[in-house]
Amino acid sequence: xxxxxxxxxxxxxxxxxxxxxxxxxxxxxxxxxxxxxxxxxxxxxxxxxxxxxxxxxxxxxxxxxxxxxxxxxxxxxxxxxxxxxxxxxxxxxxxxxxxxxxxxxxxxxxxxxxxxxxxxxxxxxxxxxxxxxxxxxxxxxxxxxxxxxxxxxxxxxxxxxxxxxxxxxxxxxxxxxxxxxxxxxxxxxxxxxxxxxxxxxxxxxxxxxxxxxxxxxxxxxxxxxxxxxxxxxxxxxxxxxxxxxxxxxxxxxxxxxxxxxxxxxxxxxxxxxxxxxxxxxxxxxxxxxxxxxxxxxxxxxxxxxxxxxxxxxxxxxxxxxxxxxxxxxxxxxxxxxxxxxxxxxxxxxxxxxxxxxxxxxxxxxxxxxxxxxxxxxxxxxxxx
Numbered sequence: 298x299x300x301x302x303x304x305x306x307x308x309x310x311x312x313x314x315x316x317x318x319x320x321x322x323x324x325x326x327x328x329x330x331x332x333x334x335x336x337x338x339x340x341x342x343x344x345x346x347x348x349x350x351x352x353x354x355x356x357x358x359x360x361x362x363x364x365x366x367x368x369x370x371x372x373x374x375x376x377x378x379x380x381x382x383x384x385x386x387x388x389x390x391x392x393x394x395x396x397x398x399x400x401x402x403x404x405x406x407x408x409x410x411x412x413x414x415x416x417x418x419x420x421x422x423x424x425x426x427x428x429x430x431x432x433x434x435x436x437x438x439x440x441x442x443x444x445x446x447x448x449x450x451x452x453x454x455x456x457x458x459x460x461x462x463x464x465x466x467x468x469x470x471x472x473x474x475x476x477x478x479x480x481x482x483x484x485x486x487x488x489x490x491x492x493x494x495x496x497x498x499x500x501x502x503x504x505x506x507x508x509x510x511x512x513x514x515x516x517x518x519x520x521x522x523x524x525x526x527x528x529x530x531x532x533x534x535x536x537x538x539x540x541x542x543x544x545x546x547x548x549x550x551x552x553x554x555x556x557x558x559x560x561x562x563x564x565x566x567x568x569x570x571x572x573x574x575x576x577x578x579x580x581x582x583x584x585x586x587x588x589x590x591x592x593x594x595x596x597x598x599x600x601x602x603x604x605x606x607x608x609x610x611x612x613x614x615x616x617x618x619x620x621x622x623x624x625x626x627x628x629x630x631x632x633x634x635x636x637x638x639x640x641x642x643x644x645x646x647x648x649x650x651x652x653x654x655x656x657x658x659x660x661x662x663x664x665x666x667x668x669x670x671x672x673x674x675x676x677x678x679x680x681x
Contacts, residue, residue, distance in 0.1 A: 357621075357660055358652060358665045359616070359621065359651060359653075359664060359665070360649070360652065360668060361648060361649055361664050362647070362667065362668050362670055363647055363648075363669070364643070364645060364646045365597070365670050366596065366598075368594045368595070369596045369598065369637065370589045370591070371589070372587040372589050372590060373521065373525050373529055373588045374541070374586065374588075375521050375567070375585075376585045377517045377584065377586070378582070378584070379574075379583075379584050380516050380517070380518070380581070381510040382511040382512070382513065382514050383485065384510040386505050387481055387505070388504060389415070389501065389502055389506055391420060391475050392499075393416040393417075393499070393500065394416040394498070394500075395413055395414070395415055395494050395495070395496055395498045395499075395500060396414045396415065396416050396496075397413060397496070398413050398494070398495075399412055400412050400489050400507070401492060402491060403489065403490075405487070406483045406486060406487060406488070406489065407483070407486050408483055408484065410482060412480075412489075412507050413494065413506060414480050415478075415479040417476060417479045420472070420479050423472045424469070424472040424473050424475070424476045427471070427473075428472075430468065431462075431466050431468070431469040434462040434464070434465035438455075438461070438462040441454060442455055481507075486511065487509045487510050488509070488510055488511075488512055489508070489509060490510045493505040493506055513573075513574065514549070514571050515580060516571070517537070517568075517569045518566055518569075519567040519569065520565070521567055522563070522564060522565075528591065530554065531553065533550065533589060533590060535549045535551060535571075535589070536587045537569075537571060537578070537584050538585045539582075540585055546578055547571050547573060547574050549570050551569060551570075551588060552570035554566075554568075555567070569588070597639075598635045598638070599613065599635065599636055599642075599648055599670065600634065600636075600670055601631060601636045605654075611625070611627070612624060612625050613638075613641070613648045613649075615646050616664070619661050619662060620660065621656050621658075621659070621660050622659060623657070623658035625641060626638045627641060649662070650668070651666075
């Protein structure tokens with residue numbers, strides 16, 4: 298009886314050990330589930346991250362577009378404040394009361410146009426006295442010069458009379474000039490942008506009267522990093538917009554590129570010249586400028602979002618039938634929306650734009666949408 302009980306206990310112990318060993322092997326993946334159909338759904342054929350991998354031929358839903366051939370304009374962009382060609386403050390050069398205002402702010406003037414009238418009365422009197430003194434000095438010199446021939450006076454007296462005549466002539470010229478300055482004029486053609494005086498105000502020499510600006514042309518100074526300035530040269534076309542991507546307000550050209558880099562900002566100054574600025578463009582306003590550095594025809598373009606970049610190389614997924622093939626390309630010019638393909642594909646090739654990250658070379662695809670390349674009019678020539 299004792300021997301039978303021992304045998305039974307031994308069998309039970311062996312069965313128990315077998316159960317625990319079996320469960321341990323199942324936990325560590327040695328044994329599979331006792332269910333038909335193999336691995337759990339979502340495991341077979343899935344690569345890293347759960348995306349389709351080797352052995353999975355399920356179709357990936359993708360959006361595609363056709364590579365297009367266009368004329369592109371490479372550009373360097375920047376912004377700044379519009380300023381006039383010339384702007385000067387006109388100051389009073391004589392003292393007196395403002396008797397008449399001849400122009401107001403916004404007036405467009407020709408060179409030499411009168412701006413205001415300052416009381417001329419004291420200046421006119423001073424001019425008359427200076428003229429009389431000059432006439433006296435001239436007469437005295439002429440008389441003494443005649444006496445010199447008779448040797449009744451010395452040459453030194455004649456020299457003193459000549460100096461007195463010259464001083465009187467200079468004093469008269471100064472008095473006549475002061476009288477002329479009682480009516481200040483525009484030094485060049487332009488627009489009055491500020492009037493600093495009022496009718497009846499007494500001004501002194503050196504007081505500001507008006508500010509005159511020449512709005513044609515307008516200029517804008519760009520301060521660009523040295524790394525992007527190299528393709529900019531004098532004469533290149535520049536487009537002015539009120540904001541990036543907005544309507545072109547006017548076109549100008551590069552007037553000057555500074556030969557030095559500013560040490561404080563590490564930028565290079567580029568001066569843009571707008572000869573035919575429209576009346577809606579005002580000095581002092583903010584402007585966005587695109588300098589067209591190069592134009593190239595028959596360029597193959599694709600959306601930038603379609604490009605996969607890995608380890609310094611660029612790839613596209615090109616759809617052929619029901620398959621997407623990973624294709625290496627050599628990129629060229631790029632902006633925020635498009636990229637130029639120099640080598641790798643031709644215009645018309647259908648490339649994946651959405652669903653790229655879920656693809657591998659040769660993956661089966663199902664196209665749910667086909668869209669055109671988004672054309673940025675700032676980059677793509679409308680006639681291209």
